[in-house]
Amino acid sequence: xxxxxxxxxxxxxxxxxxxxxxxxxxxxxxxxxxxxxxxxxxxxxxxxxxxxxxxxxxxxxxxxxxxxxxxxxxxxxxxxxxxxxxxxxxxxxxxxxxxxxxxxxxxxxxxxxxxxxxxxxxxxxxxxxxxxxxxxxxxxxxxxxxxxxxxxxxxxxxxxxxxxxxxxxxxxxxxxxxxxxxxxxxxxxxxxxxxxxxxxxxxxxxxxxxxxxxxxxxxxxxxxxxxxxxxxxxxxxxxxxxxxxxxxxxxxxxxxxxxxxxxxxxxxxxxxxxxxxxxxxxxxxxxxxxxxxxxxxxxxxxxxxxxxxxxxxxxxxxxxxxxxxxxxxxxxxxxxxxxxxxxxxxxxxxxxxxxxxxxxxxxxxxxxxxxxxxxxxxxxxxxxxxxxxxxxxxxxxxxxxxxxxxxxxxxxxxxxxxxxxxxxxxxxxxxxxxxxxxxxxxxxxxxxxxxxxxxxxxxxxxxxxxxxxxxxxxxxxxxxxxxxxxxxxxxxxxxxxxxxxxxxxxxxxxxxxxxxxxxxxxxxxxxxxxxxxxxxxxxxxxxxxxxxxxxxxxxxxxxxxxxxxxxxxxxxxxxxxxxxxxxxxxxxxxxxxxxxxxxxxxxxxxxxxxx
Numbered sequence: 001x002x003x004x005x006x007x008x009x010x011x012x013x014x015x016x017x018x019x020x021x022x023x024x025x026x027x028x029x030x031x032x033x034x035x036x037x038x039x040x041x042x043x044x045x046x047x048x049x050x051x052x053x054x055x056x057x058x059x060x061x062x063x064x065x066x067x068x069x070x071x072x073x074x075x076x077x078x079x080x081x082x083x084x085x086x087x088x089x090x091x092x093x094x095x096x097x098x099x100x101x102x103x104x105x106x107x108x109x110x111x112x113x114x115x116x117x118x119x120x121x122x123x124x125x126x127x128x129x130x131x132x133x134x135x136x137x138x139x140x141x142x143x144x145x146x147x148x149x150x151x152x153x154x155x156x157x158x159x160x161x162x163x164x165x166x167x168x169x170x171x172x173x174x175x176x177x178x179x180x181x182x183x184x185x186x187x188x189x190x191x192x193x194x195x196x197x198x199x200x201x202x203x204x205x206x207x208x209x210x211x212x213x214x215x216x217x218x219x220x221x222x223x224x225x226x227x228x229x230x231x232x233x234x235x236x237x238x239x240x241x242x243x244x245x246x247x248x249x250x251x252x253x254x255x256x257x258x259x260x261x262x263x264x265x266x267x268x269x270x271x272x273x274x275x276x277x278x279x280x281x282x283x284x285x286x287x288x289x290x291x292x293x294x295x296x297x298x299x300x301x302x303x304x305x306x307x308x309x310x311x312x313x314x315x316x317x318x319x320x321x322x323x324x325x326x327x328x329x330x331x332x333x334x335x336x337x338x339x340x341x342x343x344x345x346x347x348x349x350x351x352x353x354x355x356x357x358x359x360x361x362x363x364x365x366x367x368x369x370x371x372x373x374x375x376x377x378x379x380x381x382x383x384x385x386x387x388x389x390x391x392x393x394x395x396x397x398x399x400x401x402x403x404x405x406x407x408x409x410x411x412x413x414x415x416x417x418x419x420x421x422x423x424x425x426x427x428x429x430x431x432x433x434x435x436x437x438x439x440x441x442x443x444x445x446x447x448x449x450x451x452x453x454x455x456x457x458x459x460x461x462x463x464x465x466x467x468x469x470x471x472x473x474x475x476x477x478x479x480x481x482x483x484x485x486x487x488x489x490x491x492x493x494x495x496x497x498x499x500x501x502x503x504x505x506x507x508x509x510x511x512x513x514x515x516x517x518x519x520x521x522x523x524x525x526x527x528x529x530x531x532x533x534x535x536x537x538x539x540x541x542x543x544x545x546x547x548x549x550x551x552x553x554x555x556x557x558x559x560x561x562x563x564x565x566x567x568x569x570x571x572x573x574x575x576x577x578x579x580x581x582x583x584x585x586x587x588x589x590x591x592x593x594x595x596x597x598x599x600x601x602x603x604x605x606x607x608x609x610x611x
Contacts, residue, residue: 002253003238003289006273010057011046012286013037014278015068018213018263021079022099022438024049024060030268030438031099033060034275035081038068040284043087047097050288052269061102065093069261071119073127075146076432080107082129085115090134094144111151112140116162116179116211122194123172123424128154130176133162137181141192155197159188165214165264167222169243170299170419175202177224180210185230189241203247206239213264215272218421220244220299223252223272223291226259234258234279238291257287266421268440300358302386302417305351307436307447310336314413314452315393316400317345318608320579325606326452335408335455339608343399346379348413348450350394352386359385361417362426365396366433368410368451369403376412376430402456409456412436414449423448480558481589482538484568485551488530489518491579499523518581530582532570572609582607 016037023031032050034057036043045063050056063081070084079097081104083090092113097104114132121127127144131137139160144151157176164179174192181188185208191200205224212227217240225238236254241247255274262277262285271290278284306313316324319342326336338344346365352358365379380396400411414433416426422440427433427449434448493499499517517523529551536554543554556566568586576582584605592598 003256003274003291005256006288006290007050007055007057008288009034009276009286010048010059011039011044012282012284013039013044013046013276014261014284015043015070015085016261016263016276017070017072017081018265018273018275019072019074019079020265020268021074021097022077022435023051024099024102030440032265032267032273032275033072033074033079033097034263035072035079036063036067036070036084037276038284042066043068043085050267050273052267052271061097061104064095064104064106065091067091067093067115069115069117071117071129072263073119073121075121075125075127076434078146080119080121080127080144082119082127083110083114083117083132089113090115090132107144108149108151111142111153112138114138114140114162116164118164118166118176120166120168120174122168122174123418124194125425126194128166128174128192130166130174131157131161131164131179137161155192155199157190157192158199158201159186159190161186161188161210163210163212163227165212165224165227167214167216169222170216170220170421171243172418172424173243175214175222175241177214177222178205178209178212178227184208185210185228203241203249206249206251207237209235209237211261213259213262213274215264215266216421217266217272217291217293218270218299218301219293220419220421221293223264224249225252225264225272225274225291226255226262226277228260234260234277253291256289257285259285259287299354299421300352300356300361300386300417300419301354301422301446302350302352302358302361302415302420303423303446303448304413304415304436304450305349305391305445305447307439307450309410309436309451310453311436311450313349313450314411315347315349316411316452316454317347319343321345325604335453337605338402338454338456340402340405340407340456342402344402344411346396346400346411346413348394348396349391350384350386350415351391351446352388353446355388357385357388358417358420360419361386361415363394364414364416364427364433365398365400366410366412366414366430367400368412368430369407376433378430379411402454405456407456409454410451411454412449412451416448422446477557478591480556480591482536482554482556482566483551483587483589484534484536484553485585486530486532486534486570487527487583487585489527489581489583491577491581493518493581518583527583530573532572532582532584534568534570536566536568538566572607576609578609580609582609 043066045066067084071082090113092110094107114134117132137160139156141154161179161181187204189202191202208230209227221240238252239249258279259277263275363382366376368376380398436449534552587602
């Protein structure tokens with residue numbers, strides 16, 4: 001595929017750095033950050049963030065220290081700007097950006113001041129600063145550990161150089177690519193293994209190149225592009241290397257614009273971006289180009305198909321081994337209602353879009369007492385192989401235990417695979433579990449974690465009450481019709497001959513049978529109405545003119561934005577027995593307004609009868 005022209009930087013720069021990190025607004029995706037550089041008058045502190053979905057650059061908080069020929073990399077919720085040149089000398093400046101606060105802070109100084117260096121974040125969460133120049137070419141590699149907030153020295157590269165590029169390959173190794181050393185421009189590629197802290201010599205680039213950029217594509221290939229050649233001429237050259245087959249480097253479609261002193265990154269959309277730089281025509285460029293990888297995905301791509309905080313890809317199994325449907329209140333938390341202090345089985349649906357299998361995929365099951373944002377405890381860990389272009393259901397060996405009545409908790413699942421391009425860091429602690437609202441790449445529907453909110457509620461035989469809320473968008477109050485109906489699923493329903501036969505027929509036809517039969521709409525239509533003495537309670541409104549079988553109707557006025565709270569009460573009949581299930585269907589009938597069409601929003605609560 002050819003390179004395409006993308007929205008340009010707001011400020012033309014060369015000698016800048018780029019990295020992908022969380023968006024300025026938490027939970028709203030990832031952004032590409034273009035950091036620092038030289039605008040033709042000297043080093044600048046400019047930082048811009050690119051939203052690949054909106055297709056626009058925006059200015060964010062500037063670096064505290066203006067500099068060029070710096071390096072950048074990212075970790076969870078942090079962006080790191082390392083080293084560079086302030087216009088008169090190489091610096092050891094290390095600054096850390098918090099996207100949620102849109103603020104930079106100074107970190108511990110890089111032990112060796114240098115410009116023209118490269119930086120990557122390893123799968124171990126460590127930050128590696130590699131090579132550079134400080135009165136002479138250096139082979140130094142220093143490592144920052146965010147957990148200890150300290151730098152340490154590591155094994156130096158075999159070849160001292162600056163103007164190099166570096167990436168973490170799909171194999172977890174660090175590739176230091178090109179650059180210039182004491183003998184001039186290089187084709188050198190050296191490979192560092194963090195596990196053994198040792199370097200080996202890789203296959204060289206087809207041509208000498210320095211002040212180039214590099215990125216890893218969603219196809220598992222390493223791409224090196226742009227830079228200066230042996231004569232110091234800016235290049236349009238693009239090369240790719242496949243670590244799985246060990247080369248050689250392959251010539252790819254050329255950049256549209258010759259670019260050196262540029263930055264590169266793989267965006268959250270899976271495209272490879274060449275950003276800014278300079279050439280003989282322009283001393284600074286605001287050019288941004290993107291390359292769409294055309295080859296078949298050959299790196300494992302395990303993911304959870306539906307993230308968010310109430311994911312159907314986490315399945316809770318009740319004490320009778322039936323899946324518990326997602327439940328909740330209109331406009332509320334959409335918590336799954338559980339029996340207090342009860343063990344529930346956990347399953348997770350894991351997918352793989354790649355054409356190769358995903359062995360050694362680590363699935364961790366978590367419990368977060370009190371809900372999102374609290375300290376999580378690991379329930380179980382499973383290592384599985386996710387089939388190529390397929391999915392599996394993974395079961396936890398240990399249960400999720402619901403809390404006491406009224407207790408809000410979360411059950412979560414995280415995923416990691418050492419060869420995955422997007423979810424290769426294994427979150428071994430609760431705080432490291434990946435945000436379930438951010439797909440990667442953007443818009444892909446691929447998530448590194450999923451959560452399911454729960455609330456424990458105990459409904460004895462006798463009276464009960466459940467809270468709900470109706471909300472409306474717009475600027476006008478409207479009348480909303482609320483209806484509640486109840487049906488009964490008798491104990492042993494799924495084991496009756498008719499249902500067993502129907503289930504077998506559906507399974508043979510390839511139907512997904514993770515849900516119990518009584519939740520299939522066709523089956524619910526045949527269930528008998530149940531008289532639970534239902535009532536709808538609200539601060540205003542009036543009873544409706546009709547009462548659906550086994551149900552109740554009420555009309556309420558809903559204020560825009562604020563919404564209207566209401567509760568539904570009823571009574572579990574005395575002749576109910578353990579194993580009986582009552583399905584409570586709550587519907588809000590919204591009329592058409594100037595801003596919205598007529599709509600009906602329905603919510604299903606499942607009431608399990610306990611002695």
